[in-house]
Amino acid sequence: MSVCTQCMRALRRQARLEQLTLSQTRPSQLRCLSTTSARYQQPQAQSKPESQVQPGTPPSILTTAPTITSNLAADAPPPAPAAGSPSNAPTSASSQVPAPSTAEMQKQISSRLGSSRVGGGIGHKIATSLRSAAKSTTETYITYGLTEAMFKSCAAQAPYTIPEDQRMGVYTGKGPPKNARAEDVGVPETSVPGSQGAQSWWFTRLGLEPTFSVWSQVCFLHMYILTVKLRTLPDQRTYMEYQRYLLEHFSSVAEDKMILLHGMNARGVRNKYLKDLFVQWRGIQYAYDQGLVSGDAVLAGAVWRNLWKADEEVDWEKVALVVGFMRRAIAGLADSDINDIATNLQQSSQYWEQAQQGLDGMVNLESTGIRDNLREEAAAEKAL
Amino acid sequence: MASNSIALKHWSRIISRWPVDKVRPESVSFQTLMRKRLEKYQNPAKAAEAAKVKGNEYNIRAADLTWDEAKEMKQANALYALFENRFAKDAPFPKKLRFPESQPTHYDDIITESERAPSRGFLTKMTDKLKGMIRLR
Numbered sequence: 001m002s003v004c005t006q007c008m009r010a011l012r013r014q015a016r017l018e019q020l021t022l023s024q025t026r027p028s029q030l031r032c033l034s035t036t037s038a039r040y041q042q043p044q045a046q047s048k049p050e051s052q053v054q055p056g057t058p059p060s061i062l063t064t065a066p067t068i069t070s071n072l073a074a075d076a077p078p079p080a081p082a083a084g085s086p087s088n089a090p091t092s093a094s095s096q097v098p099a100p101s102t103a104e105m106q107k108q109i110s111s112r113l114g115s116s117r118v119g120g121g122i123g124h125k126i127a128t129s130l131r132s133a134a135k136s137t138t139e140t141y142i143t144y145g146l147t148e149a150m151f152k153s154c155a156a157q158a159p160y161t162i163p164e165d166q167r168m169g170v171y172t173g174k175g176p177p178k179n180a181r182a183e184d185v186g187v188p189e190t191s192v193p194g195s196q197g198a199q200s201w202w203f204t205r206l207g208l209e210p211t212f213s214v215w216s217q218v219c220f221l222h223m224y225i226l227t228v229k230l231r232t233l234p235d236q237r238t239y240m241e242y243q244r245y246l247l248e249h250f251s252s253v254a255e256d257k258m259i260l261l262h263g264m265n266a267r268g269v270r271n272k273y274l275k276d277l278f279v280q281w282r283g284i285q286y287a288y289d290q291g292l293v294s295g296d297a298v299l300a301g302a303v304w305r306n307l308w309k310a311d312e313e314v315d316w317e318k319v320a321l322v323v324g325f326m327r328r329a330i331a332g333l334a335d336s337d338i339n340d341i342a343t344n345l346q347q348s349s350q351y352w353e354q355a356q357q358g359l360d361g362m363v364n365l366e367s368t369g370i371r372d373n374l375r376e377e378a379a380a381e382k383a384l
Numbered sequence: 385m386a387s388n389s390i391a392l393k394h395w396s397r398i399i400s401r402w403p404v405d406k407v408r409p410e411s412v413s414f415q416t417l418m419r420k421r422l423e424k425y426q427n428p429a430k431a432a433e434a435a436k437v438k439g440n441e442y443n444i445r446a447a448d449l450t451w452d453e454a455k456e457m458k459q460a461n462a463l464y465a466l467f468e469n470r471f472a473k474d475a476p477f478p479k480k481l482r483f484p485e486s487q488p489t490h491y492d493d494i495i496t497e498s499e500r501a502p503s504r505g506f507l508t509k510m511t512d513k514l515k516g517m518i519r520l521r
Contacts (some may be wrong), residue, residue, distance in 0.1 A: 012412045022507075048483045050510075063471035080441075116462050161410075164481075171389070194436055218514075220404070228481055229481065231481070231485075231486055231487060231490065232481060232485050232486070233482045233485065233486055234485050234486060236486040236487060237485045237488060237512060238486075239487075286494065289490070289491060289494045290494050290495070290498055292477055292491070293477070293491045293492075293494070293495060294403070294495070295469050295472060295474050296465075296466040296467070296469045296470065296471050297402060297403055297466045297467055297469075298403055298405075301402075301403075301405065301414055304414075305408075305412065310412050310417060312417050312418075312420055312421045313421065316459045316463050316466075317459065317460070317462040319462070319465055319466075320463075320465055320471070321460040321464055322473040323466065324474065324475075327471045327472060327474065327475040327477075328474070329473075329478070330475070330478075330481065331476065331477070331478055331480070332474040332475075334478035334480050334481055335480075362470065362471070362474065363461075363462055363465060364461075365463035365465070365470070366461065367393070367397075367461050367465045367468060368461065368464065368466055368470070369397070369460070369464030369467065370394065370461050373390075373393070373394060373397070375429040
Protein backbone atom coordinates (compact mmCIF):
# COMPACT_ATOMS: atom_id res chain seq x y z
CA MET A 1 0.00 0.00 0.00
CA SER A 2 1.62 3.30 -0.98
CA VAL A 3 1.50 6.09 1.53
CA CYS A 4 1.19 9.73 0.52
CA THR A 5 3.39 12.39 2.08
CA GLN A 6 0.54 13.74 4.20
CA CYS A 7 -0.15 10.33 5.65
CA MET A 8 3.59 9.88 6.17
CA ARG A 9 3.70 13.10 8.16
CA ALA A 10 0.68 11.94 10.16
CA LEU A 11 2.39 8.63 10.88
CA ARG A 12 5.58 10.36 12.05
CA ARG A 13 3.52 12.67 14.23
CA GLN A 14 1.74 9.68 15.66
CA ALA A 15 4.98 7.88 16.43
CA ARG A 16 6.39 10.99 18.11
CA LEU A 17 3.21 11.33 20.18
CA GLU A 18 3.47 7.74 21.28
CA GLN A 19 7.13 8.20 22.20
CA LEU A 20 6.17 11.21 24.28
CA THR A 21 3.35 9.33 26.00
CA LEU A 22 5.72 6.46 26.66
CA SER A 23 8.19 8.71 28.46
CA GLN A 24 5.40 10.40 30.40
CA THR A 25 3.90 7.16 31.66
CA ARG A 26 7.15 6.04 33.29
CA PRO A 27 6.49 7.70 36.68
CA SER A 28 3.13 5.98 36.92
CA GLN A 29 4.81 2.64 36.32
CA LEU A 30 6.37 3.07 39.74
CA ARG A 31 2.96 2.17 41.10
CA CYS A 32 3.96 -1.34 40.16
CA LEU A 33 5.90 -1.30 43.42
CA SER A 34 2.61 -1.76 45.18
CA THR A 35 0.73 -4.98 45.05
CA THR A 36 -1.33 -3.52 42.22
CA SER A 37 1.50 -4.71 39.99
CA ALA A 38 0.53 -8.26 40.86
CA ARG A 39 -2.90 -7.55 39.46
CA TYR A 40 -1.58 -6.26 36.19
CA GLN A 41 1.28 -8.68 35.75
CA GLN A 42 -0.23 -12.04 36.54
CA PRO A 43 -3.57 -12.71 34.90
CA GLN A 44 -3.61 -16.39 35.94
CA ALA A 45 -3.73 -15.44 39.61
CA GLN A 46 -7.00 -13.57 39.19
CA SER A 47 -10.46 -14.86 38.51
CA LYS A 48 -12.97 -12.09 38.95
CA PRO A 49 -16.33 -13.05 37.48
CA GLU A 50 -17.74 -9.54 37.79
CA SER A 51 -15.01 -7.87 35.68
CA GLN A 52 -15.83 -6.77 32.15
CA VAL A 53 -14.94 -9.81 30.04
CA GLN A 54 -16.03 -9.89 26.44
CA PRO A 55 -16.54 -13.36 25.00
CA GLY A 56 -13.64 -14.45 22.87
CA THR A 57 -11.15 -12.01 24.40
CA PRO A 58 -8.54 -13.03 26.99
CA PRO A 59 -9.76 -12.46 30.57
CA SER A 60 -9.35 -8.89 31.71
CA ILE A 61 -7.42 -8.38 34.91
CA LEU A 62 -8.96 -5.00 35.51
CA THR A 63 -9.74 -4.68 39.17
CA THR A 64 -9.60 -0.94 39.81
CA ALA A 65 -11.98 1.70 38.54
CA PRO A 66 -10.82 2.87 35.12
CA THR A 67 -8.67 5.97 35.42
CA ILE A 68 -6.23 7.57 33.10
CA THR A 69 -3.20 5.78 34.52
CA SER A 70 -4.70 2.55 35.73
CA ASN A 71 -6.61 1.54 32.64
CA LEU A 72 -3.78 -0.32 30.98
CA ALA A 73 -5.81 -3.46 30.61
CA ALA A 74 -8.99 -1.85 29.30
CA ASP A 75 -10.55 -3.08 26.11
CA ALA A 76 -11.00 0.05 24.04
CA PRO A 77 -14.01 -0.06 21.72
CA PRO A 78 -13.51 -1.21 18.99
CA PRO A 79 -10.74 -3.66 20.02
CA ALA A 80 -7.38 -3.11 18.29
CA PRO A 81 -7.16 -5.29 15.18
CA ALA A 82 -3.57 -6.48 15.67
CA ALA A 83 -2.11 -6.02 19.12
CA GLY A 84 1.11 -7.79 18.25
CA SER A 85 2.26 -6.03 15.10
CA PRO A 86 3.54 -2.52 15.69
CA SER A 87 3.65 -1.53 12.02
CA ASN A 88 -0.07 -2.09 11.53
CA ALA A 89 -1.14 -0.31 14.67
CA PRO A 90 -0.17 3.26 13.71
CA THR A 91 -1.71 2.91 10.22
CA SER A 92 -4.95 1.49 11.56
CA ALA A 93 -5.09 4.06 14.32
CA SER A 94 -4.39 6.98 12.03
CA SER A 95 -6.75 5.79 9.33
CA GLN A 96 -9.64 5.13 11.74
CA VAL A 97 -9.69 8.30 13.88
CA PRO A 98 -7.51 11.39 13.80
CA ALA A 99 -6.88 11.35 17.59
CA PRO A 100 -7.20 7.93 19.27
CA SER A 101 -8.54 7.85 22.83
CA THR A 102 -6.21 7.62 25.80
CA ALA A 103 -7.26 4.04 26.48
CA GLU A 104 -6.45 3.06 22.91
CA MET A 105 -3.03 4.72 23.06
CA GLN A 106 -2.21 3.12 26.36
CA LYS A 107 -3.27 -0.25 25.05
CA GLN A 108 -0.96 0.13 22.07
CA ILE A 109 1.92 1.24 24.24
CA SER A 110 1.48 -1.57 26.72
CA SER A 111 1.25 -4.14 23.94
CA ARG A 112 4.54 -2.86 22.60
CA LEU A 113 6.28 -2.58 25.94
CA GLY A 114 5.58 -6.02 27.29
CA SER A 115 5.04 -8.92 24.94
CA SER A 116 3.03 -10.54 27.67
CA ARG A 117 2.06 -9.27 31.07
CA VAL A 118 3.08 -12.55 32.61
CA GLY A 119 6.59 -11.96 33.93
CA GLY A 120 6.01 -8.23 33.59
CA GLY A 121 7.00 -5.50 31.23
CA ILE A 122 9.41 -2.65 31.67
CA GLY A 123 7.47 -1.28 34.63
CA HIS A 124 7.91 -4.46 36.58
CA LYS A 125 11.62 -4.51 35.74
CA ILE A 126 12.04 -0.95 36.99
CA ALA A 127 10.14 -1.81 40.14
CA THR A 128 12.23 -4.87 41.00
CA SER A 129 15.52 -3.11 40.30
CA LEU A 130 14.51 -0.14 42.47
CA ARG A 131 13.43 -2.51 45.20
CA SER A 132 16.78 -4.25 45.28
CA ALA A 133 18.77 -1.03 44.95
CA ALA A 134 16.95 1.15 47.47
CA LYS A 135 15.13 -1.13 49.86
CA SER A 136 14.33 1.28 52.65
CA THR A 137 13.24 4.06 50.29
CA THR A 138 10.76 1.82 48.54
CA GLU A 139 9.55 0.27 51.79
CA THR A 140 6.79 2.83 52.24
CA TYR A 141 5.35 2.06 48.82
CA ILE A 142 5.20 -1.62 49.68
CA THR A 143 3.55 -0.79 53.00
CA TYR A 144 1.07 1.48 51.24
CA GLY A 145 0.16 -1.20 48.75
CA LEU A 146 -0.19 -4.00 51.28
CA THR A 147 -2.27 -1.92 53.66
CA GLU A 148 -4.44 -0.75 50.77
CA ALA A 149 -5.20 -4.36 49.86
CA MET A 150 -5.93 -5.18 53.49
CA PHE A 151 -8.11 -2.16 54.01
CA LYS A 152 -10.17 -2.74 50.87
CA SER A 153 -11.02 -6.17 52.18
CA CYS A 154 -12.06 -4.69 55.54
CA ALA A 155 -14.20 -2.03 53.86
CA ALA A 156 -15.96 -4.58 51.70
CA GLN A 157 -17.50 -6.46 54.62
CA ALA A 158 -20.44 -4.16 55.41
CA PRO A 159 -20.52 -1.90 52.36
CA TYR A 160 -23.29 0.66 52.18
CA THR A 161 -24.29 3.50 49.95
CA ILE A 162 -26.94 6.19 49.83
CA PRO A 163 -29.04 6.10 46.62
CA GLU A 164 -28.17 8.98 44.33
CA ASP A 165 -31.55 10.65 44.50
CA GLN A 166 -31.24 10.93 48.28
CA ARG A 167 -27.78 12.42 48.46
CA MET A 168 -28.67 16.06 47.96
CA GLY A 169 -31.19 16.13 50.78
CA VAL A 170 -30.12 19.61 51.83
CA TYR A 171 -31.10 21.02 48.45
CA THR A 172 -33.94 18.79 47.33
CA GLY A 173 -35.46 18.14 50.73
CA LYS A 174 -35.47 14.43 49.99
CA GLY A 175 -32.76 13.05 52.18
CA PRO A 176 -32.15 9.46 53.25
CA PRO A 177 -34.29 7.96 56.03
CA LYS A 178 -32.98 8.39 59.55
CA ASN A 179 -32.91 5.80 62.29
CA ALA A 180 -33.61 6.31 65.99
CA ARG A 181 -30.10 7.68 66.46
CA ALA A 182 -30.65 10.29 63.72
CA GLU A 183 -28.15 8.53 61.45
CA ASP A 184 -28.64 8.35 57.68
CA VAL A 185 -29.71 4.85 56.75
CA GLY A 186 -28.52 3.74 53.34
CA VAL A 187 -28.72 0.51 51.38
CA PRO A 188 -26.11 -2.24 51.08
CA GLU A 189 -23.75 -1.56 48.21
CA THR A 190 -23.74 -4.33 45.65
CA SER A 191 -20.92 -3.28 43.34
CA VAL A 192 -17.92 -3.60 45.66
CA PRO A 193 -15.53 -6.23 44.27
CA GLY A 194 -14.93 -9.15 46.59
CA SER A 195 -17.88 -8.26 48.80
CA GLN A 196 -21.17 -10.01 49.34
CA GLY A 197 -23.11 -6.76 49.31
CA ALA A 198 -26.61 -7.20 50.66
CA GLN A 199 -25.88 -10.86 51.53
CA SER A 200 -23.11 -9.88 53.89
CA TRP A 201 -23.20 -11.75 57.21
CA TRP A 202 -23.19 -8.45 59.02
CA PHE A 203 -26.49 -7.40 57.43
CA THR A 204 -28.26 -10.73 57.11
CA ARG A 205 -27.29 -12.70 60.22
CA LEU A 206 -26.47 -9.86 62.60
CA GLY A 207 -29.21 -7.52 61.42
CA LEU A 208 -27.03 -4.41 61.40
CA GLU A 209 -28.21 -1.41 59.41
CA PRO A 210 -26.30 -0.08 56.40
CA THR A 211 -25.14 3.18 57.98
CA PHE A 212 -21.82 4.97 58.11
CA SER A 213 -21.41 4.11 61.75
CA VAL A 214 -21.91 0.38 61.19
CA TRP A 215 -19.59 0.45 58.18
CA SER A 216 -16.86 2.19 60.15
CA GLN A 217 -17.22 -0.12 63.16
CA VAL A 218 -17.09 -3.24 60.99
CA CYS A 219 -14.01 -1.77 59.24
CA PHE A 220 -12.40 -1.09 62.60
CA LEU A 221 -13.14 -4.61 63.76
CA HIS A 222 -11.46 -6.17 60.75
CA MET A 223 -8.60 -3.67 60.87
CA TYR A 224 -8.14 -4.56 64.51
CA ILE A 225 -7.88 -8.27 63.68
CA LEU A 226 -5.17 -7.42 61.15
CA THR A 227 -3.44 -5.13 63.66
CA VAL A 228 -3.11 -8.03 66.08
CA LYS A 229 -1.22 -9.87 63.36
CA LEU A 230 0.81 -6.79 62.38
CA ARG A 231 2.13 -6.54 65.93
CA THR A 232 4.20 -9.63 65.20
CA LEU A 233 6.41 -7.64 62.82
CA PRO A 234 9.94 -7.68 64.25
CA ASP A 235 10.42 -3.92 64.33
CA GLN A 236 8.04 -1.63 66.21
CA ARG A 237 8.64 1.21 63.79
CA THR A 238 7.57 -0.95 60.83
CA TYR A 239 4.47 -1.95 62.78
CA MET A 240 3.62 1.69 63.42
CA GLU A 241 4.08 2.48 59.73
CA TYR A 242 1.61 -0.24 58.82
CA GLN A 243 -0.84 1.01 61.43
CA ARG A 244 -0.54 4.55 60.21
CA TYR A 245 -1.14 3.61 56.58
CA LEU A 246 -4.09 1.41 57.49
CA LEU A 247 -5.72 4.29 59.31
CA GLU A 248 -4.78 6.62 56.47
CA HIS A 249 -6.66 4.48 53.96
CA PHE A 250 -9.63 4.34 56.27
CA SER A 251 -9.68 8.11 56.82
CA SER A 252 -9.44 8.78 53.13
CA VAL A 253 -12.37 6.53 52.25
CA ALA A 254 -14.37 7.76 55.23
CA GLU A 255 -13.93 11.34 54.13
CA ASP A 256 -14.97 10.44 50.59
CA LYS A 257 -18.15 8.91 51.96
CA MET A 258 -18.83 11.98 54.06
CA ILE A 259 -18.58 14.22 51.03
CA LEU A 260 -20.25 12.07 48.41
CA LEU A 261 -22.92 10.26 50.38
CA HIS A 262 -23.71 12.59 53.23
CA GLY A 263 -23.11 15.95 51.61
CA MET A 264 -20.64 17.22 54.22
CA ASN A 265 -18.93 19.82 52.12
CA ALA A 266 -17.59 21.79 55.07
CA ARG A 267 -14.08 20.69 55.85
CA GLY A 268 -14.37 21.65 59.49
CA VAL A 269 -17.29 19.31 60.08
CA ARG A 270 -15.50 16.47 58.33
CA ASN A 271 -12.35 17.04 60.34
CA LYS A 272 -14.34 16.96 63.54
CA TYR A 273 -15.81 13.59 62.60
CA LEU A 274 -12.46 12.25 61.44
CA LYS A 275 -10.89 13.18 64.78
CA ASP A 276 -13.79 11.48 66.52
CA LEU A 277 -13.21 8.38 64.40
CA PHE A 278 -9.54 8.43 65.34
CA VAL A 279 -10.42 8.53 69.02
CA GLN A 280 -12.87 5.68 68.45
CA TRP A 281 -10.16 3.65 66.72
CA ARG A 282 -7.73 4.10 69.59
CA GLY A 283 -10.47 3.22 72.06
CA ILE A 284 -11.35 0.12 70.09
CA GLN A 285 -7.75 -1.06 70.06
CA TYR A 286 -7.54 -0.71 73.82
CA ALA A 287 -10.94 -2.29 74.49
CA TYR A 288 -10.49 -5.27 72.19
CA ASP A 289 -6.93 -5.84 73.46
CA GLN A 290 -8.29 -5.90 76.98
CA GLY A 291 -11.03 -8.30 75.90
CA LEU A 292 -8.70 -10.66 74.08
CA VAL A 293 -6.71 -11.37 77.24
CA SER A 294 -9.42 -10.96 79.87
CA GLY A 295 -11.94 -13.40 78.43
CA ASP A 296 -15.04 -13.63 76.27
CA ALA A 297 -17.26 -11.67 78.64
CA VAL A 298 -15.03 -8.60 78.53
CA LEU A 299 -14.61 -8.91 74.76
CA ALA A 300 -18.37 -9.20 74.37
CA GLY A 301 -18.80 -6.05 76.43
CA ALA A 302 -16.38 -4.21 74.17
CA VAL A 303 -18.13 -5.42 71.00
CA TRP A 304 -21.52 -4.46 72.48
CA ARG A 305 -20.35 -0.95 73.33
CA ASN A 306 -18.75 -0.33 69.95
CA LEU A 307 -20.74 -2.20 67.33
CA TRP A 308 -24.13 -1.95 68.99
CA LYS A 309 -23.50 1.38 70.77
CA ALA A 310 -24.39 -0.13 74.15
CA ASP A 311 -27.94 -0.76 72.97
CA GLU A 312 -30.16 -1.97 75.83
CA GLU A 313 -32.19 -4.24 73.58
CA VAL A 314 -29.22 -5.99 72.02
CA ASP A 315 -29.48 -9.65 71.09
CA TRP A 316 -26.65 -11.26 73.04
CA GLU A 317 -26.55 -14.25 70.72
CA LYS A 318 -25.40 -11.92 67.96
CA VAL A 319 -22.73 -10.42 70.19
CA ALA A 320 -21.55 -13.95 70.96
CA LEU A 321 -21.36 -14.66 67.21
CA VAL A 322 -19.11 -11.65 66.70
CA VAL A 323 -16.87 -12.71 69.59
CA GLY A 324 -16.55 -16.18 68.07
CA PHE A 325 -15.79 -14.69 64.67
CA MET A 326 -13.08 -12.41 66.07
CA ARG A 327 -11.35 -15.19 67.97
CA ARG A 328 -11.35 -17.51 64.99
CA ALA A 329 -10.14 -14.85 62.58
CA ILE A 330 -7.29 -13.84 64.88
CA ALA A 331 -6.21 -17.42 65.57
CA GLY A 332 -6.22 -18.19 61.85
CA LEU A 333 -3.69 -15.46 61.07
CA ALA A 334 -1.01 -16.72 63.42
CA ASP A 335 1.03 -18.78 60.99
CA SER A 336 0.66 -16.76 57.77
CA ASP A 337 3.01 -14.20 56.33
CA ILE A 338 1.79 -10.60 56.01
CA ASN A 339 2.34 -10.59 52.24
CA ASP A 340 0.35 -13.79 51.84
CA ILE A 341 -2.45 -12.40 53.97
CA ALA A 342 -2.65 -9.23 51.88
CA THR A 343 -2.64 -11.20 48.61
CA ASN A 344 -5.28 -13.58 49.92
CA LEU A 345 -7.56 -10.77 51.10
CA GLN A 346 -7.12 -8.93 47.84
CA GLN A 347 -8.47 -11.87 45.88
CA SER A 348 -11.59 -12.61 47.89
CA SER A 349 -13.32 -12.42 51.26
CA GLN A 350 -13.05 -16.16 51.66
CA TYR A 351 -10.94 -15.88 54.80
CA TRP A 352 -13.54 -13.83 56.62
CA GLU A 353 -16.36 -16.06 55.39
CA GLN A 354 -14.58 -19.15 56.69
CA ALA A 355 -14.32 -17.59 60.12
CA GLN A 356 -18.10 -17.01 60.06
CA GLN A 357 -18.97 -20.68 59.46
CA GLY A 358 -20.44 -22.87 62.16
CA LEU A 359 -20.75 -20.16 64.81
CA ASP A 360 -24.51 -20.53 65.17
CA GLY A 361 -24.08 -24.12 66.27
CA MET A 362 -21.53 -23.07 68.85
CA VAL A 363 -23.76 -20.41 70.33
CA ASN A 364 -26.78 -22.72 70.53
CA LEU A 365 -25.02 -25.38 72.61
CA GLU A 366 -26.44 -25.63 76.10
CA SER A 367 -24.18 -23.88 78.54
CA THR A 368 -23.11 -25.28 81.89
CA GLY A 369 -24.77 -22.37 83.66
CA ILE A 370 -28.20 -23.27 82.31
CA ARG A 371 -27.74 -26.99 82.90
CA ASP A 372 -26.51 -26.63 86.49
CA ASN A 373 -29.11 -24.12 87.46
CA LEU A 374 -31.94 -26.29 86.26
CA ARG A 375 -30.49 -29.18 88.26
CA GLU A 376 -30.32 -26.98 91.34
CA GLU A 377 -33.91 -25.89 90.79
CA ALA A 378 -35.06 -29.47 90.45
CA ALA A 379 -33.15 -30.50 93.59
CA ALA A 380 -34.63 -27.57 95.54
CA GLU A 381 -38.13 -28.55 94.43
CA LYS A 382 -37.56 -32.15 95.48
CA ALA A 383 -36.34 -30.99 98.89
CA LEU A 384 -39.59 -29.02 99.33
CA MET B 385 -44.02 -11.66 83.57
CA ALA B 386 -44.07 -14.16 86.36
CA SER B 387 -41.69 -13.37 89.13
CA ASN B 388 -40.73 -17.04 89.37
CA SER B 389 -39.50 -17.02 85.78
CA ILE B 390 -36.38 -19.14 85.49
CA ALA B 391 -34.95 -16.90 82.78
CA LEU B 392 -35.23 -13.91 85.11
CA LYS B 393 -33.31 -15.83 87.78
CA HIS B 394 -30.60 -16.57 85.23
CA TRP B 395 -30.48 -12.90 84.29
CA SER B 396 -30.02 -11.86 87.90
CA ARG B 397 -27.20 -14.35 88.34
CA ILE B 398 -25.52 -13.13 85.18
CA ILE B 399 -25.79 -9.47 86.14
CA SER B 400 -24.28 -10.15 89.55
CA ARG B 401 -21.43 -12.21 88.12
CA TRP B 402 -20.56 -10.00 85.13
CA PRO B 403 -17.02 -8.54 85.50
CA VAL B 404 -17.04 -5.02 86.85
CA ASP B 405 -15.51 -2.47 84.50
CA LYS B 406 -13.53 0.07 86.48
CA VAL B 407 -12.38 2.11 83.51
CA ARG B 408 -15.68 3.07 81.86
CA PRO B 409 -18.45 5.11 83.51
CA GLU B 410 -21.03 3.19 85.44
CA SER B 411 -23.92 4.75 83.52
CA VAL B 412 -22.96 2.69 80.45
CA SER B 413 -21.96 -0.45 82.29
CA PHE B 414 -23.47 -3.82 81.51
CA GLN B 415 -25.01 -4.06 84.97
CA THR B 416 -26.79 -0.70 84.81
CA LEU B 417 -28.18 -1.13 81.32
CA MET B 418 -29.29 -4.72 81.73
CA ARG B 419 -31.08 -3.84 84.97
CA LYS B 420 -32.88 -1.09 83.08
CA ARG B 421 -33.81 -3.61 80.41
CA LEU B 422 -35.34 -5.97 82.97
CA GLU B 423 -37.11 -3.18 84.84
CA LYS B 424 -39.03 -2.33 81.69
CA TYR B 425 -40.86 -5.62 82.00
CA GLN B 426 -41.58 -5.18 85.69
CA ASN B 427 -42.88 -1.64 85.36
CA PRO B 428 -44.06 -0.95 81.79
CA ALA B 429 -45.80 2.38 82.49
CA LYS B 430 -42.74 3.90 84.10
CA ALA B 431 -40.55 2.68 81.24
CA ALA B 432 -42.86 4.21 78.63
CA GLU B 433 -42.74 7.51 80.48
CA ALA B 434 -38.96 7.46 80.60
CA ALA B 435 -38.71 6.65 76.89
CA LYS B 436 -40.71 9.69 75.74
CA VAL B 437 -38.74 12.09 73.58
CA LYS B 438 -39.82 15.70 73.64
CA GLY B 439 -41.56 16.71 70.43
CA ASN B 440 -41.70 13.17 69.17
CA GLU B 441 -44.93 11.95 70.73
CA TYR B 442 -46.44 10.84 67.44
CA ASN B 443 -43.49 8.65 66.58
CA ILE B 444 -43.38 6.73 69.82
CA ARG B 445 -44.20 3.10 69.44
CA ALA B 446 -45.04 1.24 72.60
CA ALA B 447 -42.33 -1.35 72.92
CA ASP B 448 -43.44 -4.92 72.79
CA LEU B 449 -43.28 -5.65 76.51
CA THR B 450 -44.33 -9.27 76.66
CA TRP B 451 -41.81 -11.47 78.40
CA ASP B 452 -40.79 -14.22 76.04
CA GLU B 453 -39.40 -16.96 78.28
CA ALA B 454 -37.81 -18.99 75.48
CA LYS B 455 -36.11 -15.96 73.97
CA GLU B 456 -34.78 -14.82 77.33
CA MET B 457 -33.46 -18.33 78.06
CA LYS B 458 -31.52 -18.19 74.80
CA GLN B 459 -30.11 -14.81 75.80
CA ALA B 460 -29.05 -16.24 79.14
CA ASN B 461 -27.51 -19.24 77.37
CA ALA B 462 -25.43 -16.99 75.13
CA LEU B 463 -24.27 -14.95 78.11
CA TYR B 464 -23.28 -18.08 80.03
CA ALA B 465 -21.36 -19.24 76.95
CA LEU B 466 -19.40 -15.99 77.11
CA PHE B 467 -18.78 -16.50 80.83
CA GLU B 468 -17.43 -19.97 80.18
CA ASN B 469 -14.97 -18.62 77.56
CA ARG B 470 -16.41 -21.07 75.06
CA PHE B 471 -15.05 -19.10 72.11
CA ALA B 472 -11.63 -18.54 73.69
CA LYS B 473 -11.34 -22.29 74.17
CA ASP B 474 -12.51 -22.99 70.61
CA ALA B 475 -9.91 -20.65 69.09
CA PRO B 476 -7.24 -19.97 71.71
CA PHE B 477 -5.12 -16.85 71.41
CA PRO B 478 -1.89 -18.13 69.78
CA LYS B 479 1.33 -17.55 71.67
CA LYS B 480 2.93 -15.84 68.66
CA LEU B 481 0.23 -13.20 68.74
CA ARG B 482 -0.14 -13.06 72.52
CA PHE B 483 3.53 -12.11 72.91
CA PRO B 484 4.23 -10.23 69.68
CA GLU B 485 7.80 -9.76 68.63
CA SER B 486 7.72 -5.99 68.38
CA GLN B 487 6.13 -5.49 71.84
CA PRO B 488 6.24 -8.66 73.98
CA THR B 489 4.62 -7.04 77.03
CA HIS B 490 1.89 -5.19 75.15
CA TYR B 491 -1.13 -7.12 76.45
CA ASP B 492 0.22 -7.36 79.97
CA ASP B 493 0.73 -3.60 79.95
CA ILE B 494 -2.90 -3.13 78.89
CA ILE B 495 -4.11 -5.19 81.84
CA THR B 496 -1.82 -3.42 84.33
CA GLU B 497 -2.93 -0.08 82.99
CA SER B 498 -6.62 -0.92 83.20
CA GLU B 499 -6.19 -1.92 86.84
CA ARG B 500 -4.16 1.11 87.84
CA ALA B 501 -5.91 3.81 85.84
CA PRO B 502 -9.08 4.37 87.90
CA SER B 503 -7.22 4.84 91.18
CA ARG B 504 -4.61 7.26 89.88
CA GLY B 505 -4.32 10.61 91.54
CA PHE B 506 -4.45 13.92 89.70
CA LEU B 507 -0.75 14.64 90.03
CA THR B 508 0.25 11.18 88.80
CA LYS B 509 -2.07 11.60 85.81
CA MET B 510 -0.46 14.94 84.94
CA THR B 511 3.10 13.62 85.22
CA ASP B 512 2.26 10.56 83.14
CA LYS B 513 0.65 12.76 80.51
CA LEU B 514 3.73 15.00 80.29
CA LYS B 515 6.05 11.99 80.16
CA GLY B 516 3.95 10.55 77.37
CA MET B 517 4.22 13.75 75.33
CA ILE B 518 7.99 13.47 75.10
CA ARG B 519 9.02 10.11 73.79
CA LEU B 520 12.76 9.64 73.64
CA ARG B 521 14.03 6.80 71.47
